[in-house]
Amino acid sequence: xxxxxxxxxxxxxxxxxxxxxxxxxxxxxxxxxxxxxxxxxxxxxxxxxxxxxxxxxxxxxxxxxxxxxxxxxxxxxxxxxxxxxxxxxxxxxxxxxxxxxxxxxxxxxxxxxxxxxxxxxxxxxxxxxxxxxxxxxxxxxxxxxxxxxxxxxxxxxxxxxxxxxxxxxxxxxxxxxxxxxxxxxxxxxxxxxxxxxxxxxxxxxxxxxxxxxxxxxxxxxxxxxxxxxxxxxxxxxxxxxxxxxxxxxxxxxxxxxxxxxxxxxxxxxxxxxxxxxxxxxxxxxxxxxxxxxxxxxxxxxxxxxxxxxxxxxxxxxxxxxxxxxxxxxxxxxxxxxxxxxxxxxxxx
Numbered sequence: 001x002x003x004x005x006x007x008x009x010x011x012x013x014x015x016x017x018x019x020x021x022x023x024x025x026x027x028x029x030x031x032x033x034x035x036x037x038x039x040x041x042x043x044x045x046x047x048x049x050x051x052x053x054x055x056x057x058x059x060x061x062x063x064x065x066x067x068x069x070x071x072x073x074x075x076x077x078x079x080x081x082x083x084x085x086x087x088x089x090x091x092x093x094x095x096x097x098x099x100x101x102x103x104x105x106x107x108x109x110x111x112x113x114x115x116x117x118x119x120x121x122x123x124x125x126x127x128x129x130x131x132x133x134x135x136x137x138x139x140x141x142x143x144x145x146x147x148x149x150x151x152x153x154x155x156x157x158x159x160x161x162x163x164x165x166x167x168x169x170x171x172x173x174x175x176x177x178x179x180x181x182x183x184x185x186x187x188x189x190x191x192x193x194x195x196x197x198x199x200x201x202x203x204x205x206x207x208x209x210x211x212x213x214x215x216x217x218x219x220x221x222x223x224x225x226x227x228x229x230x231x232x233x234x235x236x237x238x239x240x241x242x243x244x245x246x247x248x249x250x251x252x253x254x255x256x257x258x259x260x261x262x263x264x265x266x267x268x269x270x271x272x273x274x275x276x277x278x279x280x281x282x283x284x285x286x287x288x289x290x291x292x293x294x295x296x297x298x299x300x301x302x303x304x305x306x307x308x309x310x311x312x313x314x315x316x317x318x319x320x321x322x323x324x325x326x327x328x329x330x331x332x333x334x335x336x337x338x339x340x341x342x343x344x345x346x347x348x
Contacts (some may be wrong), residue, residue: 004215005244010034013085017089017131017249019122020096022049024198025239027056027191029093030069032240034061039068043085044096045075047114047210048207052261053197076118082125089129091247094122095137096311097166099187101141101299104163113119115166116118120175127183134185135246138257139167140304142189149265150307153189153257161299164223171257186253188239191306192263194326195236196333207268208327212334218285225296231304232261238319244310247313261306262319278331286311313330 016033020026021042026049032055033040058066074081076096079320086092097115098104104111104284119136137177141164146157157181159165170187177183200209212223240262246253280287311317 005032006036008132008248009033009038009244013037013039014090015039015041015088017043017085017092018096019043019092020049020137021071022046022051022053023095024195024312025169025193025236026093026095027053027196027197028236028240029243030057030061030097032244034065034069037068040070041085041089043068043074043076043081043139043254044071048098050199062231067128076122077113078122079125082118082121083128084130086125086129089126089131090128092131092134093247094119094134094199097137099163100139101161101163101296104161104166105299110164112168114170115163116173119170119319120329123183123185124175126185127177127181132184133247133254134174134183136170136185136187136189138171138189139164140189140191140259140261140306141301142168143173143301143304145301149303150305151259152307153259155309160301164299168329177224177257184254186255187257188246188260188311189257189306190239191232191234191259191304193236193239193325194330196330197236197278198330208271208275208330209253209334210340211272212279212331215276215279216284216334216338217288220228220289220292221272222293222294223272224294224300225269225289226266226293227265227272229296229300229302229348230267231271232263232265232267232306233271234261234319234327235323237321237326238317241320242315242317245313245317251308251314253314256312256314257316258317259306259308260311260317262307263306263308263325265303265305266268266323274327275331278327282331282335300311 022044093348096228176186214221
């Protein structure tokens, strides 16, 4: 049986660089590492991350653990910034990127510069600093138009968006640099990560926080398409575990990619009902709300369902948090941060 990551971390303090530390996934990585005795450097340029996530670190982990935390305001598009951040690090957890399919269609150059150029900078900087391993965020979008379900790492189709292409290109650099330059990097193909600290604001907001906000106000969320599009939603706690296990595993995984998900799928119609009913139980005025449907979004894949067997086999990935648990925690966090109790009553 694989040891819990908390026990593994506490046995030996190490030095970790988390890029995108002010973002959704990055901030959870920072919190978990610091709470388990590690030394952490965070890096972000706040293009999509939030200063509040950096400011909240001492609140999440306590003042003593925060003494092991350093933040660098830097940009992965700058090789010099990457070199500075990598100095003295054992591992790099590279989460910084520009996400969103619609954003990449609107501004493909920015997506390429952050995702591809930023990846190359970070890999070469890690090599210069003798970092043991880089674990980077890839995406299920690389499967493109492949209809096969569940998704296995070796069977991919043609990318459907500039974002998907950028993530596949990151994987290609990882593989080639591993074989030619000896850089140890591992890719994690995230499948629709969910949890607290996802922002509902802006045109590229994730669907779950956006719908939670709509339900809290009694508004009607919009489903793109017919609602039978399905996704393999993955709680952020499982993604944190996968990053740490991939970094610490003793096997030769350089240049490999792994699906990180729950290994199932949920339609948008089902997700709608779970969130509507959950928010109604918490006092939101949405019990009878029915969805509005809009056109399918260009570049979106139809179905997403991961095989997680390879990650389970190679580094003991063991998703512990269910979708239901993650949605409950996310709804409670939203209500708490917006001045409401779980019963929906305004708090002074």
